[in-house]
Amino acid sequence: MNININRLRTGPLRLPNIILRNSASVIASSMSLPYQKELAAAKKAAFLATRLCQKVQRSLLQSDVQSKLDKSPVTVADYGSQAVVSFVLKHELPAEPFSLVAEEDSRDLQSDAAQEILDRITLLVNDTLASELTSSLSAESVLGAIDSGRSEGGSHGRHWVLDPIDGTKGFLRGDQYAIALALLDEGKLVLGVLACPNLPLAPFGHNNQESSDIQVGCLFSAVIGMGTYMQSLNGSSPVKVHVSAIENPKEASFFESFEASHSMHDLSISIAEIDSQAKYGALSRGDGAIYLRFPHAGYREKIWDHAAGSIVVTEAGGVVADAAGNPLDFSKGKYLELEKGIVATNQKLMPSLLKAVQESIQEKTSSL
Numbered sequence: 001m002n003i004n005i006n007r008l009r010t011g012p013l014r015l016p017n018i019i020l021r022n023s024a025s026v027i028a029s030s031m032s033l034p035y036q037k038e039l040a041a042a043k044k045a046a047f048l049a050t051r052l053c054q055k056v057q058r059s060l061l062q063s064d065v066q067s068k069l070d071k072s073p074v075t076v077a078d079y080g081s082q083a084v085v086s087f088v089l090k091h092e093l094p095a096e097p098f099s100l101v102a103e104e105d106s107r108d109l110q111s112d113a114a115q116e117i118l119d120r121i122t123l124l125v126n127d128t129l130a131s132e133l134t135s136s137l138s139a140e141s142v143l144g145a146i147d148s149g150r151s152e153g154g155s156h157g158r159h160w161v162l163d164p165i166d167g168t169k170g171f172l173r174g175d176q177y178a179i180a181l182a183l184l185d186e187g188k189l190v191l192g193v194l195a196c197p198n199l200p201l202a203p204f205g206h207n208n209q210e211s212s213d214i215q216v217g218c219l220f221s222a223v224i225g226m227g228t229y230m231q232s233l234n235g236s237s238p239v240k241v242h243v244s245a246i247e248n249p250k251e252a253s254f255f256e257s258f259e260a261s262h263s264m265h266d267l268s269i270s271i272a273e274i275d276s277q278a279k280y281g282a283l284s285r286g287d288g289a290i291y292l293r294f295p296h297a298g299y300r301e302k303i304w305d306h307a308a309g310s311i312v313v314t315e316a317g318g319v320v321a322d323a324a325g326n327p328l329d330f331s332k333g334k335y336l337e338l339e340k341g342i343v344a345t346n347q348k349l350m351p352s353l354l355k356a357v358q359e360s361i362q363e364k365t366s367s368l
C-alpha cells in the first residue's frame with residue numbers, strides 16, 4: 001500500500017462559532033478539571049492562527065505570479081501565526097505570568113527592508129483578530145507579540161511552547177502543516193493542541209483519499225491524564241482517539257517525514273510521508289502504528305517540533321521515546337537532548353521496535 005497524503009486537496013476553513021464563543025472564562029467556571037481554561041485558550045489561539053494560515057495558503061495557491069520559491073508567504077504566515085497565538089493566550093489568561101518558547105523572533109523584521117512585509121503581517125493579524133480587538137494593533141505591538149516568544153523555557157514555572165507553522169515546506173506546496181502549541185508546567189508536558197488544517201478527518205488508508213469532496217481540518221487536543229480528543233476545525237464535538245492496537249510488528253505501518261533529509265530512510269519502511277507534526281496526530285488516532293524520526297548526525301531537535309505532538313500521542317495511549325527508550329525531556333530549554341532519534345508507537349510494539357532500532361544503529365555503527 002503506498003499512500004501519498006501530500007496529493008490531497010486543501011479545503012476551505014469555516015471557523016466554528018461555538019469555539020470562538022467558548023471563551024476561556026466561560027469554560028473555566030463550568031469545570032474544575034485541570035488546565036481547562038488553558039485548554040480553551042490554546043484551542044482558541046490555534047483556531048485563529050489556523051484561519052490566518054489558511055488565508056495565506058489560499059492566496060499562495062491561487063496566485064499565478066507568486067513563485068513557489070518565494071519564501072515570503074510562509075514568512076508572513078509564520079510570524080502572523082505566532083503573533084496571533086501570543087496575543088490570544090495573553091488576552092485569555094491575563095492573570096497568569098506569560099512565558100512562550102516559540103520558533104520565530106522579530107530580528108529579521110526590524111530593518112527598513114522588512115517594512116513592507118511587516119505591514120502585510122500587521123494587516124493580516126488585525127484582520128484575523130478583528131472580532132477580538134477594540135482597536136487595531138500597531139506594527140510595534142505585533143513585533144512585541146512575536147517577541148513574547150523569546151523565553152528559554154526550562155524546568156521551573158509554566159512555559160507555552162509554539163511552532164506557529166510546523167512543516168513550512170508542506171505549507172508552501174499546499175500540503176500538510178500544523179500549528180503546534182503545548183504547555184509545560186514545572187518541566188512536564190501537561191497540555192497540547194495540534195491544528196492540522198489539511199489533514200483528512202477520515203483515517204487515511206481509506207479509499208476516498210483522492211476524492212474531491214474529502215473533508216479536511218483536524219484539531220487534536222490533550223491534557224495530562226485526560227486522554228486525547230480530535231474534532232473538526234469546522235466545529236464538530238471532540239471525540240476521544242486512541243493509538244493503533246496492533247501488536248504484531250509485521251502488520252505495523254510507519255510514518256516518516258516528507259523531507260528525505262530529515263530522516264535516515266533505511267531505518268524504516270514508510271506507508272505515508274507527511275510534513276509536520278500531523279504525523280503525531282495521525283498516529284494518535286491509529287492511522288499508522290509507528291513514527292520514526294532519525295535526523296542526520298549533528299541535527300539538534302527543538303522542543304516546539306515535538307511538544308504538542310508528543311502529548312497528543314502519549315495521552316492517546318502511545319509512547320514517545322528516544323532510541324535508548326528514554327522519555328523525551330522538554331525541561332532543558334529550547335533543545336531536546338536525545339539519544340539518536342525519536343520513536344513513537346503503542347505500548348505493545350515499543351519494546352520490539354526499540355530492539356530493532358538499536359540493532360539497526362549498532363549495525364550501522366559497526367559498518368562504518
Ligand SMILES: Nc1ncnc2c1ncn2[C@@H]1O[C@H](COP(=O)(O)OS(=O)(=O)O)[C@@H](OP(=O)(O)O)[C@H]1O
Pocket residue numbers: 103163165166167168169170256257258259261262263274275276277295296299302305
Ligand atoms: N535537517 C533536518 N533534520 C531534521 N529536522 C529538520 C531539519 N531541518 C529542519 N528540520 C525541522 O523539521 C521540521 C519539519 O519536520 P518534518 O519532519 O515534518 O519535515 S517536513 O515537513 O517533512 O519537511 C521543521 O519545522 P518547521 O521549520 O517548523 O517547518 C524543522 O524544525
Ligand SMILES: [Mg+2]
Pocket residue numbers: 163165166167304305
Ligand atoms: Mg517545526
Ligand SMILES: [Mg+2]
Pocket residue numbers: 103163164165166167168
Ligand atoms: Mg515552524
Ligand SMILES: [Mg+2]
Pocket residue numbers: 103168
Ligand atoms: Mg522553521
